[in-house]
Every structure is written in C-alpha cells, then in structure tokens.
Amino acid sequence: MTIPEQRVSLPSSKVRPSEPPSDVPERAPLMSRRWFAIVAGFTIPGVVIAVWWVVSALKLLPVSQLPSPEMVVLALFDMAQRGWLAQDIAISAQRVVIGFLGGATLGLIFGAVVGLSRKGDLFLAPTLGAIRAVPSLAWIPLLLIWLKIGEDSKITLIAIGAFFPVYTTVASALRHVDKQLVEAARAFGHTGLRLFATVQLPAIIPSVVSGLRLALAQAWLFLVAAELIASSMGLGFRLIDSQNNGRVDRIFLIIILLAILGKATDALIGIFERWVQRRLA
Structure with missing residues (x-):
C-alpha cells in the first residue's frame, strides 16, 4: 500500500518592499557642527572672564595685582587714542612675519x-643640535654687539626661534618617508630636487605644518624676548614700560593681545594646511 505523499508547506516569509530613500539629509553630529565648535572654543575664555570679574568685584585681590576687566578695556581705549595700540601691533606683527618667514x-x-643626505646628517646635525640648546636670551648680547640696536637684531633673533622647530620636524620626517615610494619615483626618472618637490615634500606635509605651528609660537616668544630688552616700540617694549610705570591693566591688556595675535596667526597656518591638502588631493 502506497503512503500518500504529504506536502509540508513552510510559511512563506513576507518580503517587505524596499523603502524609498529619504530625501531628508542626515543631521550632522553636534560635535561636528561649526556653531558648536565656535561656542566650545569660547567657553573656557568666557568662564575665565566671568571668574575674573567676580574676583575683582568682590575685591578678593588688590587692584595692583588683579585689575578689573573694565580697567583693562579702558586701558585699551586709552592706548588706542594715544596711537600706541595700532603702532605696537603693526611693528610687532611685522617683525614676527619677517623673522618667521626667514627662519622657516x-x-x-x-x-x-x-x-636626505647622510653627509649633511653627519656634519650639520651635531652642530645644529648644540645651537638649538642655547637659550633665547643668550643670543641677545651677541646680536646687539654684532647688529646693534635695530630691526636687524630683533628679526635675526626671531628667525633663530622659528628656524629650529621647522628644521627638526622636516629632518625627522624625511628620514621616515616610505623608501618604496622613493624607489618607485626614481624608477620613473625623479631625482634630486624634482624627487624632493614631487614625492618627499608632499609626503611630509603634516609634519611641515606642525613645524610651522611650533615655529610661529616660537617667533612670538622670541619677539617678546627681543623687545623686552632692546626696543623702543612694540608690544614687548610696552609690556616692560607698563611694568616700570605700575600699569598692571596695560600688562593684562598686552598679554591678551599677544594671545589673540598668536591664535590668529596660527589660524592662518590652518588655512594654509587646508589649501595644501586640496592641492595635493
């Protein structure tokens, strides 16, 4: 006797039709939005100013040590009316730009x-490493003897400060460029300066930008060192002049101005970095 075949029907899975793509763009994360980045950047300065205002309003510290924010703003207007503010900023910025470009x-x-050169590493690296260890203030007496009190001595000191961060980062980065990439470029006929400009330099752009940022910070540091000792104009001179006259409000103002100028010039390096990345992309 034949057993009738039993058909077992499995439950068919329901196939959902594909949903049409949504035309609504995905919202960017909060941390990546531009307005949030701006607000976050001003958060800590805002808190510091608020604490500063509270401490000065409650007179927790004497005015001779901590002037109020209002006093610093009044010092800003006073220096602007005397013509010192624009003059000092322009002269200091000019010195930094010239010295930074030359040193970098x-x-x-x-x-x-x-x-890139084994001979250059053997002959130059030890001497430059020893010169790099010399403090910035140690150069000032020698530069004053050689170049006298003038722009040349100040710009030379700033160039010394900007030189070593770029030199160190570039030399170190070039030693770690992928050798296979270099050999492939040489196989296509790239040698010497052409090899450096088309292969090796683009490969170390991030290191070069980091070196430029450090060099710019060093340029502002060496500027103040130069203007504190041998200058009759500039933010560094105004800083020591305010100390001699007991104007703590102007000292606070100049420190704030140096911070703003340093950040503004650092932002210019960031714009240069993005421009280079677009060109190399």
Whole structure:
C-alpha cells in the first residue's frame, strides 16, 4: 500500500518592499557642527572672564595685582587714542612675519639637507643640535654687539626661534618617508630636487605644518624676548614700560593681545594646511 505523499508547506516569509530613500539629509553630529565648535572654543575664555570679574568685584585681590576687566578695556581705549595700540601691533606683527618667514625657509632647507643626505646628517646635525640648546636670551648680547640696536637684531633673533622647530620636524620626517615610494619615483626618472618637490615634500606635509605651528609660537616668544630688552616700540617694549610705570591693566591688556595675535596667526597656518591638502588631493 502506497503512503500518500504529504506536502509540508513552510510559511512563506513576507518580503517587505524596499523603502524609498529619504530625501531628508542626515543631521550632522553636534560635535561636528561649526556653531558648536565656535561656542566650545569660547567657553573656557568666557568662564575665565566671568571668574575674573567676580574676583575683582568682590575685591578678593588688590587692584595692583588683579585689575578689573573694565580697567583693562579702558586701558585699551586709552592706548588706542594715544596711537600706541595700532603702532605696537603693526611693528610687532611685522617683525614676527619677517623673522618667521626667514627662519622657516632656512629651517626647511637645512632640514631637507640633513634629512636626505647622510653627509649633511653627519656634519650639520651635531652642530645644529648644540645651537638649538642655547637659550633665547643668550643670543641677545651677541646680536646687539654684532647688529646693534635695530630691526636687524630683533628679526635675526626671531628667525633663530622659528628656524629650529621647522628644521627638526622636516629632518625627522624625511628620514621616515616610505623608501618604496622613493624607489618607485626614481624608477620613473625623479631625482634630486624634482624627487624632493614631487614625492618627499608632499609626503611630509603634516609634519611641515606642525613645524610651522611650533615655529610661529616660537617667533612670538622670541619677539617678546627681543623687545623686552632692546626696543623702543612694540608690544614687548610696552609690556616692560607698563611694568616700570605700575600699569598692571596695560600688562593684562598686552598679554591678551599677544594671545589673540598668536591664535590668529596660527589660524592662518590652518588655512594654509587646508589649501595644501586640496592641492595635493
């Protein structure tokens, strides 16, 4: 006797029709929004100013040590009316720009020589390493003897400060460029300066930008060192002049101005970095 075949029907899975893509763009995370980045950047300065205002309003510290924010603002208007503010900012910025460009250019050249040449590494690296250890203030007496009290001594000191961060980062980065990439470029006929400009330099752009940022910070530091000792104009001179006259409000103002100028010039390096990345992309 034949057993009738039993058909077992499995429950068919319901196939959902594909949902049409939504035309509504996904919202960017809060941390990546531009307005949030701006607000976050001003949060800590705002808190510091608020605490500063409260401490000065409650007179927890004497005015000779901590002037109120209102006193610093009044000092700003006073210096602007006297014509000192624009003059000091322009002179100091000019010195920083010239010294930074000169020092960074030389740092790039010497860093390339030391990073690419074994002979350059053997002959130049020890001497430059020893010079790098010399404090900034130690150069001032020698520069005053050689170049006298003038723009040349100040710009030279700033260039010394901007030289070593670029030199160090470029030389170190070039030693770690992928050797296979270099050999492939040489196989296509790239040698010498052409190899450096088209292969090796683009490979170390992040390190170069980091070196430029450090060099710019060093340029502002060496500027103040130069203007504190041998200058009759500029923010560094105004700083020591305010100390001699007991104007703590002006001292606070100049420190704030130096912070703003340093951040503004650092932002210019960031714009340069994005421009280079777009060109190399």
